[in-house]
Amino acid sequence: MPEVKSAYAPGTPCWVDLMAKDQQAALDFYRDLFGWQGEVGPAEFGGYAMCTLNGKPVAGIMAAMAPEGQPEPPTVWTTYLASDDAEATQQAITEHGGTVMYPVMDVGTVGRMLVAADPTGAVFGVWQPLDFFGAQIVNEPGALTWNEINTTDTAATGSFYEQAAGLRPDTVEGVPDYYSLNAGERSVGGMQLLPDYLPPGTPPHWMTYFSVDDCDSVVDALVRAGGSVLRPPFDMAAGRMAVVQDPQGAVFSVIAAPAAP
The missing domain is CATH 3.10.180.10 (2,3-Dihydroxybiphenyl 1,2-Dioxygenase, domain 1)
Structure with a gap:
């Protein structure tokens, strides 16, 4: 089993998550398709569900939430790139023509993140690990x-x-x-x-x-x-x-x- 046991090199895709209108339906669908286990998480983290395969985290699923007065976001998978310094990466994104959609924020003690779009409009995330570095199983069926x-x-x-x-x-x-x-x-x-x-x-x-x-x-x-x-x-x-x-x-x-x- 290709387990990942240490932090990903900067720039490496380290995590993916899904924003879905019906979070529970998405959890059920991917459980049946890939064998994932996951449930709606704590309210303080917006109900974010950590999905696991063979007991190891492989992806996240969250409920789509629209800021007040804004349209509901699309149902999409987001790729997160590893970073040693989210603030520095955020600055580099803006300096080279990208757009920061959600600036650097702390996610409890697990890490720091931001969401941005590149100059063509493609959306991606950035993840600076603290207690959590990302997917712990890759390149295996279901991962x-x-x-x-x-x-x-x-x-x-x-x-x-x-x-x-x-x-x-x-x-x-x-x-x-x-x-x-x-x-x-x-x-x-x-x-x-x-x-x-x-x-x-x-x-x-x-x-x-x-x-x-x-x-x-x-x-x-x-x-x-x-x-x-x-x-x-x-x-x-x-x-x-x-x-x-x-x-x-x-x-x-x-x-x-x-x-x-």
């Missing part, structure tokens, strides 16, 4: 395995994340028009132009990928549970994947790694 920015401008977007978060873009051999995002020498995420299989008008965004053991059967289960398919299962370099929506409209991808030879 986070990849995060990818789908954008309208790879050059500008790559430059922003390098300057604001320390993620260095690089080409990927044999995969034209796809870029890796590297924390140090390690590839920790990807970047590409918005793919044409997404609905027209889809804005730039971070895509969350969850590992599964059988892409086709998971997609079938998702459809039976009220989800929908944006791109049916297909084979690609990293395995067999599909792009889907949960019943409340949150988009994510599932991928099954190739079988070992």
Whole structure:
């Protein structure tokens, strides 16, 4: 089991969470799809639910809450990038053309966070760990395995994340028009132009990928549970994947790694 036992390197996607109109329905859906366990959390943390797999935290689910007079936020998965200093990252975001949506705030004793948008409008979070560093299981069926920015401008977007978060873009051999995002020498995420299989008008965004053991059967289960398919299962370099929506409209991808030879 690929357990993570120490803090993620700065810039690395370290956590994902879902904001859903019906929090309990989302908890039930992902429990059945991925085997997660989770329940509505304490009121002082807005009911935030920490979802676990085999007893280890893998993702969060919260109820969508609109500030007074504002429209209800969309149902989306948010990717959080690790930071050693949330205040410094916030300053770098604004200095390089990003927009801070929710400035740095303390989350009890577990960490500090902010939410921002890059210059193309893609929303992401930043997490500075204190007592909690992020996902403790990755790259296992039911757990986070990849995060990818789908954008309208790879050059500008790559430059922003390098300057604001320390993620260095690089080409990927044999995969034209796809870029890796590297924390140090390690590839920790990807970047590409918005793919044409997404609905027209889809804005730039971070895509969350969850590992599964059988892409086709998971997609079938998702459809039976009220989800929908944006791109049916297909084979690609990293395995067999599909792009889907949960019943409340949150988009994510599932991928099954190739079988070992």
